[in-house]
Amino acid sequence: MHNCSNTCLLEMFRRRVKVVVTATLSLWLCCSSIALAQNKKSPPSEFPLNPLEITTPDPLLPTPNQLLSPQERQNLATALDQLNAQAQARLAAGDNRGAFEIWNRELRLRRALGTLAEVQALGRVGAIAWSENERTQVQIITQRLQTIQQQVQSQPTADLTLLRALGYAYQQVRSPQQALEVYNQILKLERQQNAATAESTLRTIAELHLSWFDYPQAAKSYQELLTLANSRGDRVGEVTYLQQLAYIYDRARQPQQALVVKQRLAELYLNDAQFTQVPALRLAIAADYQALGQIQQAFQNYQEAYASAWSLQQYARAGDALRQLIALYRTQGQVNEALQASQILLEADQRAANFYGLMNTYDQIGQIHLQNGNPTAALSAFEQGLAIAQQLQYQQSYFTQQIQQIQQNSTQ
Numbered sequence: 192m193h194n195c196s197n198t199c200l201l202e203m204f205r206r207r208v209k210v211v212v213t214a215t216l217s218l219w220l221c222c223s224s225i226a227l228a229q230n231k232k233s234p235p236s237e238f239p240l241n242p243l244e245i246t247t248p249d250p251l252l253p254t255p256n257q258l259l260s261p262q263e264r265q266n267l268a269t270a271l272d273q274l275n276a277q278a279q280a281r282l283a284a285g286d287n288r289g290a291f292e293i294w295n296r297e298l299r300l301r302r303a304l305g306t307l308a309e310v311q312a313l314g315r316v317g318a319i320a321w322s323e324n325e326r327t328q329v330q331i332i333t334q335r336l337q338t339i340q341q342q343v344q345s346q347p348t349a350d351l352t353l354l355r356a357l358g359y360a361y362q363q364v365r366s367p368q369q370a371l372e373v374y375n376q377i378l379k380l381e382r383q384q385n386a387a388t389a390e391s392t393l394r395t396i397a398e399l400h401l402s403w404f405d406y407p408q409a410a411k412s413y414q415e416l417l418t419l420a421n422s423r424g425d426r427v428g429e430v431t432y433l434q435q436l437a438y439i440y441d442r443a444r445q446p447q448q449a450l451v452v453k454q455r456l457a458e459l460y461l462n463d464a465q466f467t468q469v470p471a472l473r474l475a476i477a478a479d480y481q482a483l484g485q486i487q488q489a490f491q492n493y494q495e496a497y498a499s500a501w502s503l504q505q506y507a508r509a510g511d512a513l514r515q516l517i518a519l520y521r522t523q524g525q526v527n528e529a530l531q532a533s534q535i536l537l538e539a540d541q542r543a544a545n546f547y548g549l550m551n552t553y554d555q556i557g558q559i560h561l562q563n564g565n566p567t568a569a570l571s572a573f574e575q576g577l578a579i580a581q582q583l584q585y586q587q588s589y590f591t592q593q594i595q596q597i598q599q600n601s602t603q
Contacts, residue, residue, distance in 0.1 A: 241331060241334075242292070242295040242299075242331065243295060243298055243299055243331055243332075243335050245299060249296070249299070249300060251267060251270050251271075251300055252267065252300055252303055255303065259303060264303075264304060267300065267303060267304065268304060268308075270300075271297050271300055271301060271304075271312075274293055274294075274296060274297040274300075275294070275297055277293050278290045278291070278293035278294045278297065281293060282319070282323070287323060287325065291316075291320070291325060291328050294316045294319075295331075297312065297316075298312055298313060298316060298332075298335075301313075306339060306342075306343075306353060307350075307352065307353050307356055309339070310336070310339060310353065310356045310357050310360050311356055311360070313332050313335055313336055313339075313360050314336075314356070314359055314360030314361075314362075314363040314364070315363070316328075316332060317329060317332040317333070317336075317360065317363050317364035318363040318364070320332065320364070321363070321364060321365055329364050329365075332364055333361075333364050333366055333369075336357065336360055336361060336364070336366075336369070337369065339357065340357055340369070340373065343357065344376075349376070349380055351377060351380060351381070354373055354376060354377050354380075355377060357373050358370050358373035358374045358377065358395075361373060362399070367399055367402075367403045370399060371396060371399055371400075374392055374395055374396050374399070375396065377392050378392045378393060378396065390416065390419055393412060393415060393416055393419075394416060396412050397409055397412035397413050397416060397435070400412060401435070401439065404442075406439050406440075406442060406443040407443075409435075409439050410436060410439050410440070410443070410448075413432050413435045413436050413439065414432075414436065416428070416432045417429060417432040417433065417436065420432055426459065426463065429459065430456065430459055430460075430463075433452050433453075433455060433456040433459070434456065436448075436452045437449055437452045437453050437456060437475070440452060441475075446478075446479040446480075446482040446483050447479075447483060449475075449479050450476060450479040450480070450483070453472055453475055453476050453479065454476065456472060457469060457472050457473065457476065460472065466499070466503060467503060467505070469499050470496050470497075470499045470500035470503065470505055470508045470509070470512070471496075471508060473492050473493075473495045473496035473499060473512075474492075474493070474496040474508070474511060474512050474515065476492045477489045477490075477491075477492035477493040477495075477496060477512075477515065478515070480492060481519065486519070486523065489519060490516070490519065493512050493513075493515050493516040493519065494512075494516065496508070496509075496511075496512035497509050497512035497513050497516065497535075500512060501539070504542075506539045506540075506542040506543035506545075507539075507543040507545060509539045509543075510536055510539040510540055510543055510545060510548055513532050513533075513535060513536040513539060514536065516532050517529045517532045517533055517536065517555070520532060521559070526559060526562070526563050529559055530556065530559055530560075530563075533552060533555060533556045533559065536548075536552050537549065537552050537553075537556075540552055546579055546582070546583060547583065547585075549579055550576050550579040550580055550583065550585075550586070553572045553573070553575045553576030553579065554572075554573070554576050554589075554590070554593075556568075556569075556572040557569040557570075557572035557573040557576065557593065560572060561597075566597050566600065566601065569593075569597060570594060570597045570598070573590050573593045573594050573597070574590075574594060576590050577590035577591060577594065
C-alpha cells in the first residue's frame with residue numbers, strides 16, 4: 192500500500208514537470224517569434240542608412256529627376272560650393288560629425304551636375320575623410336565610386352576624362368587596386384588610340400605600384416617606360432627611369448639587377464659630364480658587388496668612388512667610401528692596407544670638418560693597431576681620439592678607459 196502511494200506520487204510529479212516544461216517551451220517559442228517579427232520590421236540601429244543614398248527631397252533640389260537649365264545648374268553649383276565652405280568651417284572648429292553631414296548632403300546633390308562633378312567631389316571629400324581617419328566615411332565614398340565604375344564600364348563607349356577622374360578619386364581614398372584597375376583600362380584605350388598621354392598613365396601606374404611597395408610590378412612598369420624613353424632618345428627620361436629602377440632593386444634587395452641599372456646610369460652620367468653624380472653611384476655599385484661576393488670588383492669601385500669624390504672635393508663622400516673600403520680590407524685580413532686607408536680617411540674627415548668622424552677614425556686606427564700587436568701606436572691613436580672627444584664632450588670615458596687599459600697592460 193505504501194509502495195503504491197509512492198508510485199502514484201512519483202507519477203503525479205512527472206506529469207507536473209512535463210506540463211511546466213511544455214508551457215515554458217511554448218512561451219519561449221512565442222517570444223522568439225515575436226522578436227524575429229520585430230527584427231524583420233525594424234533593422235538594427237548599428238546599420239544606419241547610407242547617407243549618400245538618402246532620397247528625401249532637398250530644398251536646393253526640390254525635383255531631383257528634373258533636368259536643370261544652365262542657370263539652375265550654375266545656381267546649384269554655387270550653393271554646393273557654399274556647402275563645402277560650411278563643412279570646411281565645421282571641420283576647422285572640430286565638429287567632424289557636423290562637417291561630414293554637410294559634405295554628404297553636398298555629395299548627394301552633386302549627382303544632379305553629372306557623374307564627373309560627383310566623382311571629383313567624392314575624391315575631394317574622401318581625401319579629407321582619410322586624413323581625418325573617418326573610416327566609415329571612406330568606405331561609404333569608396334562604395335559609391337565602385338557603383339559609378341560599374342555604370343561607366345557598362346557603357347558602350349568609354350569616357351577617358353571620367354575614367355581619369357575615377358582613377359584619381361580612388362587614389363585619394365587610398366584604394367590602389369581599384370585605381371590600378373581603372374588606370375590599366377585607360378592605358379589600354381590610349382594605346383588603341385595612339386594617344387600621347389599613354390606614357391603619363393603608365394607613369395601613374397608605376398608610381399602607384401611603388402607607393403604600395405609592389406616592387407616587381409613597379410619594376411615592370413619602369414622598365415617599359417625606360418624602353419619608351421630609349422626609343423625616342425629621351426635622355427632625361429632615361430636617367431629618371433634608371434634612377435627609379437635602381438631604387439626599386441635596392442629596396443627589393445636584388446643587387447644583380449641593381450648593378451646592371453647603376454652601371455648604365457654611370458655611363459650616362461659620364462657621357463653627359465654629370466661628374467658630381469658619379470661618386471655616390473660608384474659607392475652604391477661597390478656595395479652591390481660586395482653583396483654578390485665579388486670582392487675585387489667591390490675594392491675597385493670603392494677606390495674609384497673615393498678617388499672621384501676627392502677630385503670633386505666631396506670629402507664627406509670620400510670619407511664614406513674610405514670607411515667601406517677599410518671595413519672590407521679588415522674582413523679580408525689586409526691590415527696594412529686598412530691602416531693606409533685610415534690615414535687618408537683622417538685627412539678626408541679633417542677637410543670635411545667631420546669631427547665625430549675624425550674621433551671615430553682614431554678609435555678605428557687604435558683598434559687595428561691593438562689587433563696587430565702594436566700597443567704603442569694604438570695608445571697614440573687613442574690619445575688623439577681623446578683630445579677630440581674632450582672638445583666634443585662626447586665619449587671621453589671610453590677613450591680614457593682604452594688608454595688606461597693599455598697602460599696597465601704595459602706595466603704588467
